Amino acid sequence: MLTYTEVQTRCTAQMQSLAREVEALRQQLVQLRAKVIVRDSALAWEREQRHALAQAMALDLLRETPQPTAEQTVSGIDWPLVEDADTQALSEQQLLEDSLHAADLVICQTGCISDGAYWRVKDHCKRTGKTCLLVDQPTALRVVRIHPSGENGKVVAAQACIEGAP
Template sequence: MHLAAHEIPQLISEYHALMRHFGKAQTRCDALVRAQAAEIARLQGEAMRLRAAVIVRDTALSWERSQRMDAVRVLMQNMALERLQWQLRDHRAPAETGAVALPSLSADAGADDLEASFEAADLVICQTGCLSHGAYWRVQDHCRRTGKTCVLVEQSTAASITGFAPPAQSESAIEWLAAPAA
């Protein structure tokens, strides 16, 4: 390819125009990359703030849930104590014997015995070690169907139910089954 002498200045001017456009394009690209880098930094900072806000929110919810469960536990223990006091007052034997009779279920209690015992109950306290496997499931099923609160206790001691000086192991030995929401 051979160029004529009169084409070289025109070619040089086109080259200069091309370089000016290339420089402008490069300047625009640099500005765009800087703007995107700033936007990425801003978004990363916002993501960090949002993660921190979620951690704070979840921690606050956890604390509130824990406090609510403590309040429910105290309420349930007070209700159990009140119910126990009612039963003691209503089922007292003659004063001369000093004996107290409380309704209870044996390990081989049938479905009819369970249903009859639960009809007047506001709260069911179930000592899990004293019930058969079938009775345990019938108790839970009845509580779910009737909407009654069921307290499952490994060891039925007055202290672990009423909350007076509970032994350290009784904290994990109590399972609260809340009444289903209506």
């Protein structure tokens, strides 16, 4: 019977110890939740302040009116310069055209040159239906070759024309 009492005492002590640990963990959980609430509140306030500042800056930019140049003002009337807008549109269009041309050259390099003229059929491109870019302008495409020929075996990039490429 004595061992039963000892076991009972030990179990009761363990239960009390676990109950104290659970209570400590609950208190820690409450503290951590409070810290999270404080942090989230501070973040929300900061976001609101940043949003208000961005709106104020946008309104300030809208309120500022640019001063007309002498070319824009003719006899007191503020005329916008159409040439500036046209020039900007043309330069943007030229950039787009250049980008598309460069993309076509990359596609030609990967689809035709690397794959043994996969898209080329009798000097015409299967992809575009037009004459192959390399037939029209054989020097248009340049291949960048990377080889270890620099000092101390460093990698060096060199351009080689497609016609001269081995």
